[in-house]
Amino acid sequence: MTTLAARRLRNGAVTLVALAVVAAAVYLQFLALRDTSFLTGWLLVIAFVVLAAYNLRKKLPFLPLARSASWMQLHLWLGLLTVALFFMHTGLRWPNGALETLLWLLFVGLLVTGVFGIAISRLAPRGLTDHGERILFERIPVFRAQLADEVEALATTSVQELGSGTIASFYSRRLQPFFARPRNVAHHLCGSGAPVHRLRRELRGLERYLSDRGREMLDEIESRVVAKDNLDYQYAWQGLLKGWLFAHIPLTYAAAVVAAVHVVVVYAFASAAP
Amino acid sequence: MVESTAIARPQRWDRPFGPDMTDIDVAEVLDQPLFRDIDPSQFPDSLPLRDIIRNDTRVRHFSRGDVIVREGDYGNSMFVIMRGRVRVITDGVDDAELGRRTRAKPRSWLQALRQLWANPRQPEVRDVTAYFSGTRNLDLRGEADDARTYLEDVDAFLSQHETVLLEDGAAFGEIAALARSTRTATAIAETDTQVIELRWQGLRDIRRRDAGFRGHIDGLYRERSLAQHLREAPLFAHLDDATINEIARHTSFETHGASEWFRDFRKVKGDDPTAVLGQEPVVAEQGHYLDGLIMIRSGFARISERLDQGQRTTGYAARNDVFGLEEIVQHWREDAPLTFRRSLRAIGSLDILRVPTTLVEQYVLPNVPAKLLPAATPARGEEAPAWLEQCTDLGLRQSLVDFFVDERTINGRATMLIDTDRCTACDECVRACAAAHDNNPRFKRHGPIHDGKQVTNACMHCADPVCLIGCPTGAIHRHESGAVVIDDATCIGCATCANACPYDNITMVEIRDSKGEFIVDQQSGQPIVKATKCDLCHEQLGGPACERACPHDALIRMDMHDHRGLADWVNRK
Numbered sequence: 001m002t003t004l005a006a007r008r009l010r011n012g013a014v015t016l017v018a019l020a021v022v023a024a025a026v027y028l029q030f031l032a033l034r035d036t037s038f039l040t041g042w043l044l045v046i047a048f049v050v051l052a053a054y055n056l057r058k059k060l061p062f063l064p065l066a067r068s069a070s071w072m073q074l075h076l077w078l079g080l081l082t083v084a085l086f087f088m089h090t091g092l093r094w095p096n097g098a099l100e101t102l103l104w105l106l107f108v109g110l111l112v113t114g115v116f117g118i119a120i121s122r123l124a125p126r127g128l129t130d131h132g133e134r135i136l137f138e139r140i141p142v143f144r145a146q147l148a149d150e151v152e153a154l155a156t157t158s159v160q161e162l163g164s165g166t167i168a169s170f171y172s173r174r175l176q177p178f179f180a181r182p183r184n185v186a187h188h189l190c191g192s193g194a195p196v197h198r199l200r201r202e203l204r205g206l207e208r209y210l211s212d213r214g215r216e217m218l219d220e221i222e223s224r225v226v227a228k229d230n231l232d233y234q235y236a237w238q239g240l241l242k243g244w245l246f247a248h249i250p251l252t253y254a255a256a257v258v259a260a261v262h263v264v265v266v267y268a269f270a271s272a273a274p
Numbered sequence: 275m276v277e278s279t280a281i282a283r284p285q286r287w288d289r290p291f292g293p294d295m296t297d298i299d300v301a302e303v304l305d306q307p308l309f310r311d312i313d314p315s316q317f318p319d320s321l322p323l324r325d326i327i328r329n330d331t332r333v334r335h336f337s338r339g340d341v342i343v344r345e346g347d348y349g350n351s352m353f354v355i356m357r358g359r360v361r362v363i364t365d366g367v368d369d370a371e372l373g374r375r376t377r378a379k380p381r382s383w384l385q386a387l388r389q390l391w392a393n394p395r396q397p398e399v400r401d402v403t404a405y406f407s408g409t410r411n412l413d414l415r416g417e418a419d420d421a422r423t424y425l426e427d428v429d430a431f432l433s434q435h436e437t438v439l440l441e442d443g444a445a446f447g448e449i450a451a452l453a454r455s456t457r458t459a460t461a462i463a464e465t466d467t468q469v470i471e472l473r474w475q476g477l478r479d480i481r482r483r484d485a486g487f488r489g490h491i492d493g494l495y496r497e498r499s500l501a502q503h504l505r506e507a508p509l510f511a512h513l514d515d516a517t518i519n520e521i522a523r524h525t526s527f528e529t530h531g532a533s534e535w536f537r538d539f540r541k542v543k544g545d546d547p548t549a550v551l552g553q554e555p556v557v558a559e560q561g562h563y564l565d566g567l568i569m570i571r572s573g574f575a576r577i578s579e580r581l582d583q584g585q586r587t588t589g590y591a592a593r594n595d596v597f598g599l600e601e602i603v604q605h606w607r608e609d610a611p612l613t614f615r616r617s618l619r620a621i622g623s624l625d626i627l628r629v630p631t632t633l634v635e636q637y638v639l640p641n642v643p644a645k646l647l648p649a650a651t652p653a654r655g656e657e658a659p660a661w662l663e664q665c666t667d668l669g670l671r672q673s674l675v676d677f678f679v680d681e682r683t684i685n686g687r688a689t690m691l692i693d694t695d696r697c698t699a700c701d702e703c704v705r706a707c708a709a710a711h712d713n714n715p716r717f718k719r720h721g722p723i724h725d726g727k728q729v730t731n732a733c734m735h736c737a738d739p740v741c742l743i744g745c746p747t748g749a750i751h752r753h754e755s756g757a758v759v760i761d762d763a764t765c766i767g768c769a770t771c772a773n774a775c776p777y778d779n780i781t782m783v784e785i786r787d788s789k790g791e792f793i794v795d796q797q798s799g800q801p802i803v804k805a806t807k808c809d810l811c812h813e814q815l816g817g818p819a820c821e822r823a824c825p826h827d828a829l830i831r832m833d834m835h836d837h838r839g840l841a842d843w844v845n846r847k
């Protein structure tokens with residue numbers, strides 16, 4: 001079995017060689033006093049089609065079209081090559097027309113979302129595993145509702161059993177909103193546990209007003225607060241892991257349309273077409 | 275304080291094999307030639323012969339044409355004919371002849387592509403017209419456990435096959451019962467037939483205590499299977515028939531452990547590991563004299579070594595594995611002491627063959643291909659130091675080995691493992707699985723996680739597929755590709771397989787027609803249910819869609835018997 005490091009090394013080397021070949025071809029065109037933008041442009045179109053074809057591969061899992069992981073590797077490394085090609089095509093300058101500016105922005109958007117996507121795809125899973133039980137994203141609302149019901153029942157019971165409104169009052173002010181929906185998403189994405197620590201401190205602060213049974217109830221509530229906090233963590237990171245594609249894929253479609261228009265416009269107005 | 279729920283302690287015979295066995299039936303069974311000479315006094319008061327017969331046997335009636343056992347079915351019982359005639363098919367029967375509609379070969383490209391637009395939108399849609407086509411000579415009768423397939427034209431079927439006739443007093447099915455393995459031949463009732471069916475637990479207990487019965491059963495095994503079994507083992511493949519027969523004559527067949535691993539392992543999960551190990555019978559003890567090469571016929575074993583006051587699991591073994599070969603080779607090459615380096619313990623019930631060391635050294639080692647022998651092993655006392663955190667035998671972290679053994683994941687031949695340190699929960703695997711199965715995912719991306727490795731709730735296509743035991747129609751079977759699959763047309767929805775699966779990887783579903791309406795039983799109006807599970811995409815081109823769909827190389831279908839492959843995958847960086 002090829003190790004991941006060996007694969008990275010091999011694919012990186014292949015990409016560098018491909019980049020050198022492309023750069024040499026472009027330079028030879030340049031030396032021959034030809035417009036290199038047609039070569040780099042069509043190479044970009046081909047690369048774009050191959051990159052976008054990955055999504056088609058995902059739609060056909062029952063056909064033996066190579067493993068998705070291999071496609072992903074192709075997507076990553078060809079994506080990097082495409083960045084180099086793109087700047088060979090446009091030069092390191094701001095584009096000068098509305099259509100070109102739009103295409104440039106779409107491409108940069110694709111690049112940024114793609115790099116962001118691969119970065120969190122590599123970094124987030126380990127955090128999700130280490131943080132607590134991994135929960136199926138679709139099941140999070142169910143578990144959250146279950147925890148909310150349990151805490152509400154504990155708060156109600158505390159009034160009946162303890163004859164005290166301390167827990168119930170804290171529930172209605174602090175816990176009910178906490179359990180009502182995902183909370184502290186931004187904090188979780190920044191790696192901060194401050195909000196839940198604060199909530200737990202406030203919860204423990206009620207201890208001095210409660211009997212032994214009341215403290216047992218606090219323990220039970222606190223364990224559910226911790227469980228809900230893990231649900232929020234899973235929601236935040238799994239949501240991000242799924243969500244970035246909602247930017248990357250629409251940008252792909254938009255860039256494909258604008259690129260096609262760009263090619264038509266170029267040929268329509270370029271009298272010096274090869 | 276919460277009061278515990280109290281129940282009577284579960285006993286072995288809470289669920290007799292044949293709940294309707296009467297005293298007359300028991301007497302009639304004991305009057306059969308095979309049982310007549312058994313001495314009841316050899317059985318302890320806690321396990322009397324009559325109770326074994328009453329609880330571990332049943333009398334079954336088959337009508338002419340009934341299929342008693344199918345080739346390829348998983349067996350856990352043997353049969354003795356009381357009256358009637360049974361034909362055993364010796365030239366093989368293909369799945370289609372027995373009513374299974376499972377595809378033998380994958381789809382074509384066009385058929386595969388068609389799934390893109392032809393998959394139904396509703397879940398679990400079935401075309402029921404296909405259930406009743408193409409089975410002109412087959413039908414079903416009986417219900418639930420007593421359901422059986424029968425041939426309408428027995429003579430026509432028998433005329434197409436080579437058969438052996440068995441009559442009153444003859445026994446068959448003992449090979450599969452002894453080893454809980456697949457039936458090697460199909461047996462059909464040629465006339466109305468009455469048979470005694472003895473499940474393997476009873477067979478084991480009688481065989482253990484009565485020398486005559488043991489001699490008869492082992493004789494059948496030796497006559498029909500042992501030599502063939504040895505011949506099929508790579509170590510013995512180079513030997514001629516005379517030598518094989520000589521070795522077979524001296525090879526002993528042993529059963530260790532009384533429990534069924536698939537019923538017990540959940541009970542002991544989380545228990546003190548030392549206590550769990552203490553319940554596993556020792557087959558071979560570290561440091562003891564090595565009298566024979568151990569070949570595992572069925573079941574699972576834990577390989578362990580002494581570490582301080584306890585035992586450390588260093589590996590596991592399953593059917594067709596051998597134990598003690600390294601030591602014998604070292605003795606043969608270097609005259610090293612002939613003692614076991616590790617201990618072998620039965621996890622549940624374990625059947626082994628013990629081939630005398632002298633015969634292995636005399637016949638097997640001189641001419642065996644070198645690649646089948648272990649590489650030179652370190653001299654005694656020079657082994658790598660025992661690290662608590664690393665299992666050097668398998669190249670895995672010790673806690674991960676314990677996890678795989680404790681969860682009985684070692685049973686898997688295509689276990690779905692997910693590296694949760696790489697899995698982004700994108701669910702491409704689930705979507706691909708659904709796309710390859712009429713929009714119905716056949717696994718849940720969920721399961722126990724240890725050390726960043728998840729054992730997912732997907733059929734593992736086990737080495738010991740206990741789900742196959744007891745399927746009344748043979749709908750669940752092992753496909754020629756190795757996958758355990760369910761033939762939807764012959765599944766009667768009895769849930770025997772789903773209840774038997776120790777990993778909860780079989781799901782019962784209510785089926786629908788193309789309009790999305792539930793398909794119901796004509797008589798009761800109740801929905802028809804079918805068992806469903808991962809079929810390892812044996813009908814698809816390219817293999818399991820889940821594995822091929824994972825963009826992050828996080829998911830693999832792993833043969834847990836492939837120790838090197840497992841270590842490579844777990845340790846890749």
